[in-house]
Amino acid sequence: MGIIITKDLRKIYSETKVPVYALNGVSVTIEEGEFTSIVGPSGSGKTTLLNMIGGLDNPTEGEVHINGVNVTTLPSGKLIDFRLHHIGFVFQSYNLIPVLTARENVEFIMQLQGVPKKERAARAIELLESVGLSDKIDNRPGDMSGGQQQRVSVARALASKPRFILADEPTANLDSKSTAELLDIMLKMNEKHKTTFIFSTHDQRVMERARRIITIEDGVVAKDEF
Amino acid sequence: MIIAIAWRNVWRHRLRSMVVMLAAALGIFGTLFMIALSNGVVEQKIADSIHNEISHIQIHKPEFLQDNVLQHAMQDAPEISNVAQGIPGIKGVSSRIKTMAMASTASNGAGVIINGIDPETEKLVTGIAGSVIDGTYFEGESRSPQILISRKLAGNLKAKTGSRIVITIQNTDGELIYSLFRVAGIYKTANALFDEPNVFVRRSDLAELTGFDPALSTEIALLLHRTEDTDKTVAMLEEIYPGLSILPWYVIEPTLNMQSGMMDQFSYFLLVIILAAMAFGIVNTMLMSILERTRELGMLMAVGMNKKKVFIMIMLETIFLSGVGALVGIAMSYLTITLTSRNGINFAAWADGFESLGYSALIYPTIYASFYFWLAVLVMITAMFASVFPARKALKLNPAAAIRHEA
Numbered sequence: 001m002g003i004i005i006t007k008d009l010r011k012i013y014s015e016t017k018v019p020v021y022a023l024n025g026v027s028v029t030i031e032e033g034e035f036t037s038i039v040g041p042s043g044s045g046k047t048t049l050l051n052m053i054g055g056l057d058n059p060t061e062g063e064v065h066i067n068g069v070n071v072t073t074l075p076s077g078k079l080i081d082f083r084l085h086h087i088g089f090v091f092q093s094y095n096l097i098p099v100l101t102a103r104e105n106v107e108f109i110m111q112l113q114g115v116p117k118k119e120r121a122a123r124a125i126e127l128l129e130s131v132g133l134s135d136k137i138d139n140r141p142g143d144m145s146g147g148q149q150q151r152v153s154v155a156r157a158l159a160s161k162p163r164f165i166l167a168d169e170p171t172a173n174l175d176s177k178s179t180a181e182l183l184d185i186m187l188k189m190n191e192k193h194k195t196t197f198i199f200s201t202h203d204q205r206v207m208e209r210a211r212r213i214i215t216i217e218d219g220v221v222a223k224d225e226f
Numbered sequence: 227m228i229i230a231i232a233w234r235n236v237w238r239h240r241l242r243s244m245v246v247m248l249a250a251a252l253g254i255f256g257t258l259f260m261i262a263l264s265n266g267v268v269e270q271k272i273a274d275s276i277h278n279e280i281s282h283i284q285i286h287k288p289e290f291l292q293d294n295v296l297q298h299a300m301q302d303a304p305e306i307s308n309v310a311q312g313i314p315g316i317k318g319v320s321s322r323i324k325t326m327a328m329a330s331t332a333s334n335g336a337g338v339i340i341n342g343i344d345p346e347t348e349k350l351v352t353g354i355a356g357s358v359i360d361g362t363y364f365e366g367e368s369r370s371p372q373i374l375i376s377r378k379l380a381g382n383l384k385a386k387t388g389s390r391i392v393i394t395i396q397n398t399d400g401e402l403i404y405s406l407f408r409v410a411g412i413y414k415t416a417n418a419l420f421d422e423p424n425v426f427v428r429r430s431d432l433a434e435l436t437g438f439d440p441a442l443s444t445e446i447a448l449l450l451h452r453t454e455d456t457d458k459t460v461a462m463l464e465e466i467y468p469g470l471s472i473l474p475w476y477v478i479e480p481t482l483n484m485q486s487g488m489m490d491q492f493s494y495f496l497l498v499i500i501l502a503a504m505a506f507g508i509v510n511t512m513l514m515s516i517l518e519r520t521r522e523l524g525m526l527m528a529v530g531m532n533k534k535k536v537f538i539m540i541m542l543e544t545i546f547l548s549g550v551g552a553l554v555g556i557a558m559s560y561l562t563i564t565l566t567s568r569n570g571i572n573f574a575a576w577a578d579g580f581e582s583l584g585y586s587a588l589i590y591p592t593i594y595a596s597f598y599f600w601l602a603v604l605v606m607i608t609a610m611f612a613s614v615f616p617a618r619k620a621l622k623l624n625p626a627a628a629i630r631h632e633a
């Protein structure tokens with residue numbers, strides 16, 4: 001049994017003049033501990049798929065099951081809570097709260113979860129150290145490089161002890177050195193803590209590091225290589 | 227941490243937030259100061275009226291109120307004076323012979339209210355002695371009896387200190403008689419409406435002229451140490467003298483209290499307008515701030531910040547934004563009002579205008595301390611209402627769309 005199962009996912013954006021068929025029946029199963037990349041050209045439906053899996057948007061048809069829970073039927077209030085406790089997110093940009101320091105950003109997610117203050121502070125510092133940012137703990141995002149900000153985002157995503165982490169083009173705005181560093185950290189977390197990562201990219205160097213590559217084209221799975 | 231986030235968010239656009247805060251502060255300052263000024267005007271007017279004109283309590287025979295003639299003398303006058311002097315809280319008692327008369331000079335004539343007073347006891351009750359601006363207040367002797375008239379009347383009659391004035395008056399038998407008075411002094415209070423008709427003479431002179439019993443009076447005026455004791459003292463006297471009309475200042479001059487009530491209503495009206503204007507400014511700023519932060523708000527909801535918390539965050543931001551402005555405005559008002567209430571503000575340039583309407587040109591701004599508190603509460607409530615609209619806008623965001631949003 002996979003921790004993520006999508007069943008014949010379809011998404012049609014119909015607010016536009018011409019309806020956009022973004023997903024046209026995607027069925028994938030992702031197991032615990034995977035390090036999987038969703039690849040495909042721009043506009044192929046990567047973001048749409050990740051949004052459906054992450055419960056950020058509703059599919060037009062089909063189902064998403066996470067840990068056996070059909071999240072497609074969860075009411076929106078429950079869905080927010082579900083995301084908070086089960087899914088870690090890393091976006092391409094605007095990941096962090098700009099008015100909070102790195103440590104506060106990481107702590108914030110735990111505060112939302114109701115983790116006691118002492119535990120929060122200790123865990124935040126530990127996580128920031130593990131992503132190599134022990135010297136940036138009290139910096140605000142504005143005072144950090146893009147790569148550093150993405151590492152804080154990974155630390156933040158890990159802080160909530162999620163079942164898996166969804167990262168939509170996490171390296172799209174990074175130079176190659178920062179990209180390599182970020183991937184090193186993600187891989188380390190995956191190997192050490194068995195954290196499941198699903199990340200999208202259209203960067204050749206990034207997909208090479210994945211252990212499973214799901215290729216999407218025109219809203220359908222074109223290839224699924226292990 | 228939501229409180230910290232909200233607070234810091236307010237300062238993300240430092241200049242923009244400060245402009246909104248300053249606008250709120252100035253609006254509140256302007257309103258509070260206006261209210262304090264008008265309070266000051268009204269309170270000063272009440273104090274002036276009590277101390278110069280009507281006193282706290284007046285005692286008459288009920289018939290005298292209908293017809294101010296000497297026949298309605300109070301037989302108990304000497305006793306009332308004595309009793310009143312013994313009541314604690316009473317500062318002064320003036321027992322007067324008051325009636326209507328006609329004053330004329332070679333050039334003009336005017337109806338007047340003639341007050342036959344004992345110059346010394348009158349000093350304890352009204353400020354007429356201190357309002358003399360020319361001549362003297364019943365000093366020395368002269369061949370004709372002395373009269374004190376206002377500058378206003380002096381102008382009308384073309385009289386000055388030393389002039390002679392003929393007073394025509396009904397004696398106790400109802401016959402018209404007249405007599406010559408010499409202007410000993412000219413007075414001026416802050417209220418031209420009072421000044422114009424009132425003239426003062428020695429009660430002994432008036433009694434002699436009219437054949438009135440020098441021991442009696444038509445009016446007894448009482449000044450208290452504290453205005454708050456008025457009702458208590460009236461009740462006490464009414465018990466002793468049930469047959470007399472014993473009136474507190476606000477019944478004698480009901481417009482005084484009405485003015486103060488009207489000023490209150492005006493204040494609240496002004497306040498509502500200012501708060502509404504403030505609310506629009508705040509709503510506008512918050513909407514702008516929400517629009518700018520669409521992606522960030524999408525991210526917050528995506529990672530698990532629930533609607534309640536987003537709502538609270540935005541409400542707190544709105545409250546901080548208005549609260550800081552309001553606090554600054556209240557502090558500015560408090561300082562200004564406290565400072566100016568010490569020495570008053572002199573609107574001397576417009577003194578004639580003020581005084582012809584019966585107001586003093588020296589204004590001591592005052593405001594109840596509780597007013598600041600209620601204003602702060604009102605600002606809070608306004609901010610809460612103002613936050614609902616932007617907060618709802620934020621809550622309607624779909625996280626996926628918000629994150630995709632082009633900033």
Ligand SMILES: Nc1ncnc2c1ncn2[C@@H]1O[C@H](COP(=O)(O)OP(=O)(O)O)[C@@H](O)[C@H]1O
Pocket residue numbers: 013015016020021022040041042043044045046047048049627630
């Ligand atoms: N909210 C939306 N409204 C309309 N069309 C959309 C919306 N989101 C995405 N699309 C369209 O759906 C298709 C897939 O988009 P997306 O999932 O973002 O692809 P990718 O992430 O692979 O670039 C694209 O054609 C895109 O223009």
Ligand SMILES: [Mg+2]
Pocket residue numbers: 046047048168169
């Ligand atoms: Mg995309």
